[in-house]
Amino acid sequence: MEPTSAVAALSALAHEGRLAIFRMLVRAGPEGMAAGEIARATGALANTLSSNLSILSAAGLVSSRRDGRSIIYAAAYAQMSELLAFLVEDCCCGHPEICAPLSLVASQPCGAEGRAC
């Protein structure tokens, strides 16, 4: 993941309303939720919600599809996973005991052969 994409994703999440939306979608699973459903659940105005969803979408954190009059949003698990991996990349090289709990997120395990530190 490029730093620019990571900053876009982090900026998108660095907002109380958008973070709540994203986490709700993460819990909702791949079926996602309709925009209106999200609006009712969060109490957000329709236009505010729409612009927040478009920011999350531009950052690649959610996907959308139309279903009749509704638009269904779902968390983009792959992008989220890439973001987490980017954050902890090469975590504490040489001290695997510290980031051991994060090893599955990193693209390669701490201390793996051939990793520059």
Next chain:
Amino acid sequence: MEPTSAVAALSALAHEGRLAIFRMLVRAGPEGMAAGEIARATGALANTLSSNLSILSAAGLVSSRRDGRSIIYAAAYAQMSELLAFLVEDCCCGHPEICAPLSLVASQPCGAEGRAC
């Protein structure tokens, strides 16, 4: 982790310069790096760097200690871990195959007994 803390941490990271600093500290390990060393490595002005470090520090993402004339900054691994766990909390409940790679980050594994979905 409270949503407010998570937003603070995400806001701190949602900045190209600060993200670079944080990732450098994550790689640097618990020994950390002196502010001046970080400044040389990133090419940032001393005052800009200082204010960015204070933002990361206020968000709990880095810790600092004085060593002579230098101030040494280090990544706060516990806070980082909490943030990641917060982001994927209750990830796709009922669809553990999707977030399996993240299971070690979440405080409890997907589909664990007794988790409300």
Next chain:
DNA sequence: TTGACGATTCTATAATTCTGGAATTATAGA
């Protein structure tokens, strides 16, 4: 005490982001 160095704080300006009202677009049903 003095000078040098590492780092932070203060301040003003520039730039960006947030919010909500109003208008617009898209779809479904009568």
Next chain:
DNA sequence: TCTATAATTCCAGAATTATAGAATCGTCAA
């Protein structure tokens, strides 16, 4: 076609954040 519903787009004012110059603070060594 007409109407209602779902969602988005446009816009301006308010608030926040970023940047860099200048001054200040803390530590060390002579």
